[in-house]
Amino acid sequence: MASETLTEQAVSPECAVHLAVRIGRLMFSNGADSRHVADTVVNVASDLGQEAHVLVTSDAILATVGTSEHFSTKVGHQLTSPTVNMGHLSALRAIIDQIHAGTLGPFEADQRLDALETSGGRYPIIAVVLGLAITTASLARLFGATWTVVMAALVAGAISAVLRRQVPKISGNQFASTFIIAILSGLAAVCALSAYPDASPVLALTAAGMVLVPGVPLLNGIRDISGGYAGNGVARLVTGTVTVLVIGFALFTVGLLTGAELPVGTGPGSLPLTEDLVFSGLAAFGFALLFNVPPRAIFICILTGIAGHGLRSALEQVAVNLPLSSLIGAFAAGLIARAAASAYRSPAVVFAFPGVVALIPGSYGFRAGIGGLQIMAEGAAASHALIATTIALAITTTVTTIAIALGVTLSLAGSHQNLLKLEPKDRSNA
Numbered sequence: 001m002a003s004e005t006l007t008e009q010a011v012s013p014e015c016a017v018h019l020a021v022r023i024g025r026l027m028f029s030n031g032a033d034s035r036h037v038a039d040t041v042v043n044v045a046s047d048l049g050q051e052a053h054v055l056v057t058s059d060a061i062l063a064t065v066g067t068s069e070h071f072s073t074k075v076g077h078q079l080t081s082p083t084v085n086m087g088h089l090s091a092l093r094a095i096i097d098q099i100h101a102g103t104l105g106p107f108e109a110d111q112r113l114d115a116l117e118t119s120g121g122r123y124p125i126i127a128v129v130l131g132l133a134i135t136t137a138s139l140a141r142l143f144g145a146t147w148t149v150v151m152a153a154l155v156a157g158a159i160s161a162v163l164r165r166q167v168p169k170i171s172g173n174q175f176a177s178t179f180i181i182a183i184l185s186g187l188a189a190v191c192a193l194s195a196y197p198d199a200s201p202v203l204a205l206t207a208a209g210m211v212l213v214p215g216v217p218l219l220n221g222i223r224d225i226s227g228g229y230a231g232n233g234v235a236r237l238v239t240g241t242v243t244v245l246v247i248g249f250a251l252f253t254v255g256l257l258t259g260a261e262l263p264v265g266t267g268p269g270s271l272p273l274t275e276d277l278v279f280s281g282l283a284a285f286g287f288a289l290l291f292n293v294p295p296r297a298i299f300i301c302i303l304t305g306i307a308g309h310g311l312r313s314a315l316e317q318v319a320v321n322l323p324l325s326s327l328i329g330a331f332a333a334g335l336i337a338r339a340a341a342s343a344y345r346s347p348a349v350v351f352a353f354p355g356v357v358a359l360i361p362g363s364y365g366f367r368a369g370i371g372g373l374q375i376m377a378e379g380a381a382a383s384h385a386l387i388a389t390t391i392a393l394a395i396t397t398t399v400t401t402i403a404i405a406l407g408v409t410l411s412l413a414g415s416h417q418n419l420l421k422l423e424p425k426d427r428s429n430a
Contacts, residue, residue: 013066015106016048019099021076022113024054024061026092031084031291031350033220034229037061040096047100058235084216084353087122087292089346097345121292125165128289132161132211135286138279140207142309143363144270148196149204156189156208157286164212174239175246178212182250190258201260203363209247210362211286214240215353222405223349223412248369255370264371264389273313280309284354291350300340304355308333312359322361322396327403330356334411348412356408361400368393 024041028034034056045052045065055062061076095112098104104112121128136157137150145153163181171177189204218240224233254260271279284305288298312329316322333355334348341348371390375382 013072016050017065020044035227129161131286131289133157138283145203152192160185186254287354301354304333308355323403327407330407365397
């Protein structure tokens with residue numbers, strides 16, 4: 001028995017449920033969808049010699065582990081607002097693999113989880129700030145902004161990156177934090193353009209807002225609904241939608257405060273395909289740093305960005321409409337993300353979002369919001385052209401966003417199963 005592995009014998013239900021729920025909570029909070037979390041909790045409990053029944057809600061994880069004669073039920077700590085930390089997900093996967101192999105006991109695993117929860121990102125703050133600034137500037141360029149506006153977006157992105165690390169420490173409410181960050185980064189963009197009165201800040205503000213959009217939770221919301229977790233999916237989608245509305249209202253407020261003209265009819269332009277591919281990759285690069293993606297996997301995020309937006313641009317140049325080209329681009333990015341997720345054994349959505357963020361019709365949505373607020377202010381005096389343009393922008397935004405979500409969902413359907421495939425554990429000698 002001296003060579004018996006650390007978890008060869010079943011541990012108590014109390015120990016198993018504690019460890020399994022804790023791992024599930026960390027996975028949920030760092031970017032995994034509900035189905036992936038539930039299956040992982042069941043598998044970890046099984047590797048510890050216990051049968052588990054799990055309920056994952058938007059507030060907490062409830063698990064019962066053991067048999068009818070001896071069982072333990074645990075409600076995990078309240079789930080925090082989901083973020084994305086690829087480094088933590090990779091570390092969790094390593095812990096899960098070692099538990100499955102029997103080389104990591106429950107006590108040692110708990111210590112590893114303690115260290116993980118207190119660890120920071122792998123990249124220096126300056127690198128993350130620079131990366132997010134480049135992403136914001138790249139998005140503005142992809143929207144067709146002039147180089148002057150691109151530089152303003154660069155400034156706004158840097159300010160946003162600094163604020164998103166500091167403001168949540170002051171304001172515990174995620175909507176209030178998002179509003180403050182959007183206001184201040186938007187003001188930075190407008191101030192950067194103060195010397196260029198002919199330059200409209202619309203695309204710089206749009207890019208500054210885009211980097212605050214909770215893309216991974218929104219995509220996970222769609223996946224939760226399609227995976228049988230409708231309650232969690234609706235909660236994530238509602239939270240994400242409210243966040244987007246908060247961002248839009250904040251940037252509209254910037255226009256009111258500064259007197260900046262925010263024309264509804266100023267739409268995104270297009271770039272030559274080669275330039276489009278370059279800035280698509282750069283936009284994804286900044287998100288990879290923000291998501292704490294391991295260095296060896298950053299190129300996957302860049303590749304999904306190039307594939308997603310580049311393919312859409314190429315299709316639009318041959319007269320394929322925006323929603324259909326966006327669906328195809330999102331599907332292509334999702335396929336690459338799915339393959340990478342299988343190789344790196346991490347949630348595919350973390351790789352997919354950098355590839356589709358530039359596809360999201362933020363310019364259309366932002367201008368639709370501006371138009372709606374203008375209609376509200378003008379009332380019956382609002383022109384037919386303003387009303388028609390606003391409705392068209394809102395419809396385009398809605399249909400295109402649904403197409404993107406559908407493309408990602410179709411390409412990632414069932415992908416979490418690839419992450420859970422491990423060799424069956426032999427307990428014949430237990």
